Structures are given as structure tokens and as C-alpha cells.
Amino acid sequence: MRHDIVIVGAGPAGLSLAHGLVSRGVDALIVAPSGAWHATYGGWRDDVASCELGAPLNALVRGAWSTVRVVGRQEHRLARPYVVFDNERLQASLGAGVRVLDDTVTGVQHDNDTSNVHLRSGGVIHARLVIDATGGGSLLARRGQSSGxxxxxxxxxxxxxxxxxxxxxxxxxxxxxxxxxxxxxxxxxxxxxxxxxxxxxxxxxxxxxxxxxxxxxxxxxxxxxxxxxxxxxxxxxxxxMGAPLPVRTTRVVGFGAAAGYTHPVTGYSVAASLRATPRIADAVCQNLAQGRFGSELSLAVWAAVWPAAYVRTRGWHEMGLSVLQSLPPESIGEFFDAFFNLPPEQWGAYLRIDSEPVLVRRAMLGVFRNVRNGVRLRLMSSPGALLRALGAR
Ligand SMILES: Cc1cc2nc3c(=O)[nH]c(=O)nc-3n(C[C@H](O)[C@H](O)[C@H](O)COP(=O)(O)OP(=O)(O)OC[C@H]3O[C@@H](n4cnc5c(N)ncnc54)[C@H](O)[C@@H]3O)c2cc1C
Missing domain, CATH: 3.30.70 (Alpha-Beta Plaits)
Structure with missing residues (x-):
């Protein structure tokens, strides 16, 4: 069996990317054990409203709220709508027209132009590019790991x-x-x-x-x-969470949680995967059309999965997590008061992994300005995190 693209994993990330590729006419196949999604997947409406979902957002949610409540030391009523997906409908909508092979990938071997995907059932599929959307990223390499x-x-x-x-x-x-x-x-x-x-x-x-x-x-x-x-x-x-980003020079390319799309502070990744799908599907199409194979193709797609600017953004997010973790429990409420007292576009930018680094840095400085001196001193006591943010790779 031969396909241009094999996506390993049929969670929100894998299915979204397959949907994006198939709707652009790309020969893509998903390999994953079949199964329903059981988690409650939520996100901000404006983050996902214009994503390629295969149907209007309203038809794919099982809850929509006009107001979001956050309680720190104060209560905040945020006028930014929030939705929770209806998993069955989202799965059906993204999966329409997508071929899924009910199997598990045990390993991938590469030669110059082709990747050979080995299946638990014993078969092998040949592909120009393999995407790891397995959540855990078992087909990718990382320098370091986390038990968090x-x-x-x-x-x-x-x-x-x-x-x-x-x-x-x-x-x-x-x-x-x-x-x-x-x-x-x-x-x-x-x-x-x-x-x-x-x-x-x-x-x-x-x-x-x-x-x-x-x-x-x-x-x-x-x-x-x-x-x-x-x-x-x-x-x-x-x-x-907490693992470093995968090594982004490997032949297998990551996507979704596997690629580190989980926001270091919130733990969310579904909106990030949906939002990134058109960017990556376009990059795949373009590079296939230009006749790229092997490492050259993988590197080009990795660059779309993690554009350099968003890698720098990740550094600022990780710094935000470090300072948050350095706070004693009684100061966390004040921290979130300061965060949600920022203009909505500032805290909204912080909560996305695909924001320009300058916007995330601006939100962090805003929090710093909004908190009292005691908390500010604690925020300043994370120079290691600052250095990591400045040197994020
Ligand atoms: C209970 C819960 C609630 C969450 N709530 C939210 C939320 O509200 N909002 C949000 O944005 N995020 C939320 N998250 C976090 C995150 O978005 C999810 O973890 C999300 O499922 C990640 O999507 P994914 O497609 O990248 O990976 P996954 O959903 O983990 O999908 C991985 C897929 O790969 C398959 N697979 C794995 N290994 C192999 C293999 N070797 N061969 C073939 N297939 C394989 C799996 O069977 C599965 O189909 C939540 C997580 C949990 C656990």
C-alpha cells in the first residue's frame, strides 16, 4: 500500500489535519485504533470559529456560553464566548471523506525517498511523509522529558x-x-x-x-x-506536560499534542491543532507539488508546524509557567486577577500558542505591573526561566 501522507493517530489533531489534507486533494491515510473521544474538549469560540471543521461551529458543540467566570480574589465575568465540542459530531464532521485504517503503528523506517510504516497487524505502508499525531509523540525524538x-x-x-x-x-x-x-x-x-x-x-x-x-x-x-x-x-x-519540544529535524513530523501543541500553562491543545491545520496542510500541498521528498519535505513541514516565531513564544509561555509555579498558593488568585484585568486581547494572546512573541511578552509585563509588590518580587525571582525564554529553541 502506498500513500503520499500517513497520519498516525485519530485524535482531534490527526483527524483535523487529515480533513485539511483530503479537502485539498492530498492522498492521505490515517492509521489509528478506532474509538470515540471521551474527554471534554473546550475552547474560546473566537479561537475556533473560523477553523476548517467541515460544518458550522454551532452544529458541532454541546454547549456554548456567552460569559466566562474566573474567581481569583475578585470575581471576573468575561464577555468572551466559550464552547465545548460535541465529540461525536466533530469526529464525524472532520472524518467525512477521510480514510482510516484501524491498526497501530509499531515503528517507521526510512530510505531516501520513502518512509515505511510498520503495522501491528503485520503489514507495511509506504509513504512520502509520516505525521505523528499520537498525542504522546512515540515516533518522535526529544532532548529531555518530563514526568509532570x-x-x-x-x-x-x-x-x-x-x-x-x-x-x-x-x-x-x-x-x-x-x-x-x-x-x-x-x-x-x-x-x-x-x-x-x-x-x-x-x-x-x-x-x-x-x-x-x-x-x-x-x-x-x-x-x-x-x-x-x-x-x-x-x-x-x-x-x-512539561516535555521539551520534539527535535524538529526528524523524518517523521509531529502534530498536535505529540508536537508540543499543549499550552504549557492551560494544558489545552485542541484549538491550537485546529488553527494550525490550514497552515500545515498548505505547506504539505505546496511541497508535494514542488516534488520534495525525504528529509527536504520533512524539514519544510516541520517549519510550518513550528514557525520560528512560535518557538520564541513557547519560551515566554514556559517562563510564565515558572513564575506561576513559584507563587505560594495564596497568591495564585491575585495572579489571575492581574491576568484577567488585562485588556482581553492581551490575555487572549497569552492563551494561544500561535501568538507573536511580542504579544505574549506584553501580557506578561502587564501582569507584572498589575500585581502587588510581594507577588512582583516572587515573579522577579525566576531569572533561570527568563534566560530560557530569551534563548528558546
Ligand atoms: C480529560 C481531558 C480533557 C481535556 N480537555 C481539554 C480541553 O477542554 N481543551 C483542550 O484544548 N484540550 C483539552 N485536553 C488536552 C488535549 O487537548 C487532549 O489531550 C487532546 O486529546 C490532544 O489531541 P491529539 O489529537 O493531539 O492527541 P490524542 O487525542 O491523544 O490522540 C492520539 C491518537 O493517536 C492514537 N495512537 C497513539 N499511538 C498510536 C500508534 N502507535 N499507532 C496508531 N495510533 C496511535 C490514539 O489512539 C489516538 O487516536 C484534555 C485532555 C484530557 C485527557
């Missing part, structure tokens, strides 16, 4: 007569992105159009990760009741 993660324990419960939504004060039209009233973890909560309610006790990135059973205990303490036994579904979140 963002973790969360969540309950999906019925609306009535369940006690949990009432105690969590979940409002119908408001998405609670972060309630920091009991640091060092925060509440993430929302009511969906089907009446179900999600309440999730969440930790920011930590190494070692925050224990999920402890998060369950903290959620129970926050609500005064353990809703686990009556919940429709329990969401245990573990998002591996």
Missing part, C-alpha cells in the same frame, strides 16, 4: 435533583473556567445544553502531578458531598 502533568477529577451529573450543581453554584449561561477560592486547585464547571453538569477539581501543571484521588477529596470538601456514586460519568484527567 495537569490532572483533574470531574463528575458529570444530572441537573435535577442532584445536589452537586446547586452546591457548585453552576449557572446556566456562565462557564466557570477557574474558581480559585480554595487554592492550590481550582473548580472548572458548566451546565450543558442536555442539562448535564460537569464539575471538575483541577490542578495546574505539577511535577509530580497532583494525585487524582486527592483531587476527588478536595472536590468533595468543596461541595460538601461526594457525587461520585450517582454521577453519570467520572472524568479523570491526566494531560502529560
Amino acid at each position: 502533568a495537569q490532572t483533574a477529577y470531574g463528575l458529570v451529573v444530572g441537573d435535577q435533583p442532584d445536589e452537586v450543581p446547586r452546591r457548585a453554584k453552576v449557572e446556566a449561561d456562565v462557564f466557570t473556567l477557574m474558581d480559585w477560592s480554595t487554592p492550590p486547585t481550582f473548580l472548572y464547571a458548566a451546565r450543558f445544553t442536555d442539562g448535564r453538569v460537569l464539575v471538575e477539581e483541577t490542578s495546574l501543571y505539577a511535577d509530580p502531578p497532583h494525585d487524582i484521588d486527592n483531587l476527588r477529596a478536595r472536590l468533595t470538601q468543596r461541595l460538601g458531598v461526594d457525587g461520585s456514586a450517582t454521577a453519570h460519568r467520572i472524568e479523570r484527567v491526566n494531560i502529560p
